Amino acid sequence: MVDNFRIQGERWDSWAPFYDEDVKNQDVSTCVSALADLAGGGTALELGVGNGRIALPLAAKGIPVIGIDASGEMLRQLKGRAQGLPVVGHCADMANFDLGRQFSLVYTVASSFFLLPTQEMQVACFASAARHLADGGTFVIEAAMPLSSGLAGPREQMIVREISEDHLKFSAFLHDPVAQTVKAQEVRFGGPPQEWRMLPNTMRYVFPAELDLMARLVGLKPAYRVADWSGSRLKAASTHQVSAYTRQAQ
Ligand SMILES: C[S@@+](CC[C@H](N)C(=O)[O-])C[C@H]1O[C@@H](n2cnc3c(N)ncnc32)[C@H](O)[C@@H]1O
Known part of the structure; x- marks a missing residue:
């Protein structure tokens, strides 16, 4: 298996100094309010x-957050910004992690799930998330809709932002379109x-039905x-989806 985790860590380490500039216009x-409601007073992962970007304001609402990431540089920034808020970061692979505890909410945003470049890694991520959910807990994925976001587009594409x-x-x-991947710069x-x-990446996009199957x-x-x-309401032309899954009491 490619060492995706190491590669991601290196890519996001070099992008970390510019990340805030890239997302500065996003409200x-x-x-954060929706995630705080979903956490229901429990701890979020x-x-x-x-x-x-999300974990800090969520913690400021009183929800303790544990975060995992591949990039030591991103995690260093997170630690520097925590300022006494209940946020802790760990360097761990979202395709396969064991934090030895459970959460009322596990979530991933900004299409980060698509940064797992194979179906095998994505299913492994679901399995890890499920193991970390308390009974009745929720796993939420926010990601682009493949067609209307342009990911599942023509063979070659250039989008001026x-x-x-x-x-x-x-x-x-x-x-x-066979692997459902987009090699991006x-x-x-x-x-x-x-x-x-430049930030190179390979994303594997997933349609809602495949997420449900996973x-x-x-x-x-x-x-x-x-x-x-x-x-x-999610429509054919929606650019994003927020998909939620629950773990039933055993
Ligand atoms: C698009 S950024 C989103 C960061 C943050 N969630 C936000 O919304 O601002 C994607 C993040 O996922 C991390 N990442 C990519 N692949 C990963 C993996 N396999 N395991 C853990 N983190 C990963 C990257 O290091 C990067 O910090």
Whole structure:
């Protein structure tokens, strides 16, 4: 098996200094409120916690959060920002982890689940998440809808994200519809300093029905699916999905 975990760690270590700039326009308040409701006063586990964009405001609402991530640099930033909040990060692979405890909520956002590049790793992630759920607990995945987000698009694709006098942001995708993977480069030019940056990645996109099947394979029950954190109905044109699975009492 490719050492995806090590590769991801290296990629996100080098992207970590620029990550905040990339996500600065995203409002996380609705997401954080929804996750706080789902945690129901228990402890939450985030898979691919990064530098705490979601985990920190969730902890500020009084929900203790454990986060796992492949990138030591992202985790270092998370630790530096925790400032006494109940957030702890661990370097662990979301495809296969054992934290020796259970949670009322396990969640992953921002299509981080798609960073597991094979179906085998994705099913293993479901199995690990299921083992870490307390009875009645919820596993939630927020991810792009493959067709309307452009992931399951043509064979080759270039998407310009932002352009200005001194700044350029685009994504280049090479799509393999057989493996359901997209080989991607996130490319940035601009600064300061005025320089090029690239984040290479392979994402394996998953349609909702396959997620449900993975859940059933590990004994989780599909609970609900919506288009966003405010609970909008999922439609054919929705760009995102929030899919929730529950672990029934044994
Ligand atoms: C898109 S970022 C999301 C970070 C954070 N959840 C947020 O919303 O800002 C994806 C994160 O997943 C982490 N990651 C990728 N593959 C991983 C794996 N196999 N195990 C654990 N973390 C992983 C990366 O290091 C990165 O921090």
